[in-house]
Amino acid sequence: MRTLLLFLVTEFAIMSSALSSEKPFSFKDTPGKLPKEAVPTDYSVRIVPDIDKLTFAGTETVKLDVRSRVRQLVLNALEIKIEAASVDGQELPASAIKIDEKNELLALALPSELATGEHALNLRFRGKINEQGQGLFYMRYQEQGSGARKTMLGSQFEATDARRFFPCWDEPVFRACFQLTAVVPENWLAVSNMPIESEKKIAGGKEVRFAATPPMSSYLNVFVAGELDFIESRSGPTQLRVITTKGKAEMGRYALEATAQILKYYNDYFGVAYPLPKLDQIAMPGGFGGAMENWGGITYYESKLLFDPKSSSAETKQDIYEVLAHEMAHQWFGDLVTMAWWDNLWLNEGFASWMGSKCTAHFNPQWEVWLRREFPRDPTRRVGIAKEAAMEGDARSTTHPIQQPVATETEANSAFDDITYKKGQSFLRMLESFLGEDVFREGIRRYMAAHMYSNTTTADLWNALSKTSGKPIAEIAAGWTEQPGFPIVRVKREQDGSVSLTQERFTVNFKNAPPLEWRIPLTYAVVGETPATLLMTRKSDNIRNIPPSRALKLNVNGAGNYRVEYDQPSWKLLLGALKNLNVEDRVNLLSDTWALVQANRAPISLFFELVEKLPVSTELAEREQIIHVLDFINRLLSDSSEQEKFQRYARSLLRPTFDAVGWETKPGEQVAAATNLRASLITTLGNLDDPEVVANCRERFKAFLANPDSLAPDLRPAVFSVVGRYADEATWNQLHQLGLKTTSIEEKQNYYDALAGAMDPKLARKTLSIALTDELPTSRAVFLVSRVARESGHPDITWDFAKANMKALLAKADALGANTYAPGLFTFFSDDSRAEKLRAYAKNSLPVASAPQVTKAVDEIQFRAELKKRLAPQLNAWIDIKINRG
Ligand SMILES: [Zn+2]
Numbered sequence: 001m002r003t004l005l006l007f008l009v010t011e012f013a014i015m016s017s018a019l020s021s022e023k024p025f026s027f028k029d030t031p032g033k034l035p036k037e038a039v040p041t042d043y044s045v046r047i048v049p050d051i052d053k054l055t056f057a058g059t060e061t062v063k064l065d066v067r068s069r070v071r072q073l074v075l076n077a078l079e080i081k082i083e084a085a086s087v088d089g090q091e092l093p094a095s096a097i098k099i100d101e102k103n104e105l106l107a108l109a110l111p112s113e114l115a116t117g118e119h120a121l122n123l124r125f126r127g128k129i130n131e132q133g134q135g136l137f138y139m140r141y142q143e144q145g146s147g148a149r150k151t152m153l154g155s156q157f158e159a160t161d162a163r164r165f166f167p168c169w170d171e172p173v174f175r176a177c178f179q180l181t182a183v184v185p186e187n188w189l190a191v192s193n194m195p196i197e198s199e200k201k202i203a204g205g206k207e208v209r210f211a212a213t214p215p216m217s218s219y220l221n222v223f224v225a226g227e228l229d230f231i232e233s234r235s236g237p238t239q240l241r242v243i244t245t246k247g248k249a250e251m252g253r254y255a256l257e258a259t260a261q262i263l264k265y266y267n268d269y270f271g272v273a274y275p276l277p278k279l280d281q282i283a284m285p286g287g288f289g290g291a292m293e294n295w296g297g298i299t300y301y302e303s304k305l306l307f308d309p310k311s312s313s314a315e316t317k318q319d320i321y322e323v324l325a326h327e328m329a330h331q332w333f334g335d336l337v338t339m340a341w342w343d344n345l346w347l348n349e350g351f352a353s354w355m356g357s358k359c360t361a362h363f364n365p366q367w368e369v370w371l372r373r374e375f376p377r378d379p380t381r382r383v384g385i386a387k388e389a390a391m392e393g394d395a396r397s398t399t400h401p402i403q404q405p406v407a408t409e410t411e412a413n414s415a416f417d418d419i420t421y422k423k424g425q426s427f428l429r430m431l432e433s434f435l436g437e438d439v440f441r442e443g444i445r446r447y448m449a450a451h452m453y454s455n456t457t458t459a460d461l462w463n464a465l466s467k468t469s470g471k472p473i474a475e476i477a478a479g480w481t482e483q484p485g486f487p488i489v490r491v492k493r494e495q496d497g498s499v500s501l502t503q504e505r506f507t508v509n510f511k512n513a514p515p516l517e518w519r520i521p522l523t524y525a526v527v528g529e530t531p532a533t534l535l536m537t538r539k540s541d542n543i544r545n546i547p548p549s550r551a552l553k554l555n556v557n558g559a560g561n562y563r564v565e566y567d568q569p570s571w572k573l574l575l576g577a578l579k580n581l582n583v584e585d586r587v588n589l590l591s592d593t594w595a596l597v598q599a600n601r602a603p604i605s606l607f608f609e610l611v612e613k614l615p616v617s618t619e620l621a622e623r624e625q626i627i628h629v630l631d632f633i634n635r636l637l638s639d640s641s642e643q644e645k646f647q648r649y650a651r652s653l654l655r656p657t658f659d660a661v662g663w664e665t666k667p668g669e670q671v672a673a674a675t676n677l678r679a680s681l682i683t684t685l686g687n688l689d690d691p692e693v694v695a696n697c698r699e700r701f702k703a704f705l706a707n708p709d710s711l712a713p714d715l716r717p718a719v720f721s722v723v724g725r726y727a728d729e730a731t732w733n734q735l736h737q738l739g740l741k742t743t744s745i746e747e748k749q750n751y752y753d754a755l756a757g758a759m760d761p762k763l764a765r766k767t768l769s770i771a772l773t774d775e776l777p778t779s780r781a782v783f784l785v786s787r788v789a790r791e792s793g794h795p796d797i798t799w800d801f802a803k804a805n806m807k808a809l810l811a812k813a814d815a816l817g818a819n820t821y822a823p824g825l826f827t828f829f830s831d832d833s834r835a836e837k838l839r840a841y842a843k844n845s846l847p848v849a850s851a852p853q854v855t856k857a858v859d860e861i862q863f864r865a866e867l868k869k870r871l872a873p874q875l876n877a878w879i880d881i882k883i884n885r886g
Helices: 002-017 247-272 314-330 342-363 387-394 411-412 418-435 437-451 458-469 473-481 568-576 583-598 604-613 621-637 645-662 673-687 691-706 713-726 729-742 743-755 761-770 778-791 794-802 807-812 817-826 832-847 848-885
Strands: 038-050 055-066 070-076 081-087 098-100 105-115 117-128 135-142 151-154 176-186 189-192 196-202 205-210 223-228 227-233 239-246 278-284 297-301 337-339 454-456 487-493 500-506 520-526 532-536 540-543 550-556 563-566
Touching: 038 070, 055 729, 070 563, 081 098, 081 105, 117 135, 117 205, 117 454, 151 278, 151 297, 176 223, 176 550, 189 227, 189 540, 189 645, 223 227, 227 247, 239 247, 247 278, 247 314, 247 342, 247 437, 247 540, 278 337, 314 342, 314 673, 314 713, 337 437, 342 411, 342 418, 342 645, 387 418, 387 583, 411 743, 411 848, 418 437, 418 473, 437 454, 454 794, 458 473, 487 520, 487 550, 487 568, 532 540, 540 848, 550 568, 563 583, 568 604, 583 604, 583 621, 583 848, 621 645, 621 673, 621 848, 645 673, 645 848, 673 691, 673 713, 691 713, 713 729, 713 743, 729 743, 729 761, 743 761, 743 778, 761 778, 761 794, 778 807, 778 817, 794 817, 807 817, 817 832, 817 848, 832 848
Parallel strands: 038 176, 239 278, 278 297, 337 454, 487 563
Antiparallel strands: 038 055, 055 117, 070 105, 081 117, 098 105, 135 151, 151 223, 176 205, 189 223, 196 205, 227 239, 487 500, 500 540, 520 532, 520 550
């Protein structure tokens, strides 16, 4: 802890004097706990699981390269019992084996100094099979068709859980070749990073030996086994498979075809072909919620990979493609080239998010992936474009730089947040649009070629991009990756006809924020003319030769990670030119204006004036931006006297769009966009208590019960959610029965999501109690509680339930659960007194490591409370004006 504090102090000193202090990768200077004198080169691991006892027995041989003489070996192990250890064939006494549980270390004292050169370490050990996605874990599921209860095994090692599977140098910089052997029942299929090399029958099952991997980081290992099926194809030299539980393989068809398409794109983009002989996409019916880029064997929560044309929605299809594209980008960015330490996690995640969206948009322009605001339908979703979500978090006092020091395992796990993924992605997009696509790609190819099978820091990426672009990328980038926050650029028309620009830090609910400056790769255009660029390197700058009567739009297409505030004359000109702006720019104006309201830089009337002046349209991304704000305000006003009046106004804004889109698919419509918009409108109008929409949803649900084919899969989540929201007990039971019966993870989720929205307090309690059962996979069961807090409008009932059952709930959560879960449930409150309650709870019941999450939740509660107070009278006044005029 002391070293960490020192590190923070020096880091701050460096930051305030000169940014861009990071050095290129060097093995010996890479942070971490493990000494670097003895380095593993090859592992050979044999695992024998005992499914009944939920334990496993293991042995391993690790070839070591000893670079300077050592008296002890230090590596990682967690919840593993070491039964025997020997070095170069010489058995160590039990007293020489020390486990340090707190630091997750295994230290082996050697009888004599180990000379430099090659040595072999042998270990025999025992570990446990976990209930949640941590290390080796089991999943129980209902088999497709038979409905029989089955069990399978899977693994999840990132960030620091490979050490639960076998003792290892579990820091990303220790690349080594891993060769796994496992014993499984004879009717099981076993999958790992590499193809099976040999298989033989032995007592109690079969022994499966996999080929050794190329040098890689330990967290990228994978082991999955069970009664599995697969479908396969080839792409050049690469075998492609989608692996599922029995009876579901055909639902992997869409993913298999997308995999081939994406692989070809990346082979070309990176300039280095996918290096492993096979790529498996593995569907897991539980254990964890997202996806994990294990090299050659990517694991997915089942509904992130499987698509059933008969019952899956368009949104699921899009989600699958985006997740595939993200995880496959990691096969290069993350796996072939790996960040040296977790402080550079953004290199993996920011890049994969950017690359995945770029690839998705390339093949599926109709999805508008760069434009759409992510809907929080899925709390576990991390990939996908969500520049807005990242900017909202980055404006707060609780934000942090993209690159931040990481000292402990907890900090490594906490690094997986919106800033790492989405701000990283957003910054790369801004940089690409500034350098140009071709120059940027050349830089990436150069980086890949120089660093494959090795590790890197951010400095290595900037060096490669600087060489191809001739621009000082590290200098531009430093402000964005090494300091928190982002700027707002204020635009002012001067008397002399020039336009002056001033930058300052943009903040929300953050008084006395330290002022910061950025090098901003600005873009701007006189509406209707060709865009231009300006690298803004100072606090103020100006643009000349803008005709005073013409509208000027900054941040062309919204590709930049900054906000813009226009003075009155500029804003008036823009409002007059709305019909000449493309949808990207209109979306950007909407999101910036809403941000100004949140930041208390503008009244809500500025936003609604813009909304009302926009030309009539059914543009998905534009309408979703509006829907998002209406939905947010509606939830904020929940239980207040202003809500009904606001709902009436909000419906009047959305109804014309919904009347144009209608309930049914129309010939000639842009199917994907119209479908998404239709579903969003139904859900939101339902939440806004639109009587016609609610009645219609009920009718459709009734027809669905009689004949499921009567309701299009795309509309099901929306219709169920409206029906669930206003459900009585009988309807709740019908939805519940449907959820219990289906073996499709996706359909199941739709029904339980609908239950979570029930506004009747008695039903909300009923839904909450499901989280304690095994009706849902563990990772989903815990999120049901957050969903009730958000959707039912009863965060109070939810918190009482969670507090009473915290232990049972956390047993189902993953590594992060203990720190984030309870604070997360408080973020749905907008009442100041709750902040105190959370602080008190944290003090008595939460680990110290949860402090950042507690601070974040307190900030969110205070922000919502303040905004609610501020918006209520502004909304009243605005709506009264509308009524009087109308
Ligand atoms: Zn990722």
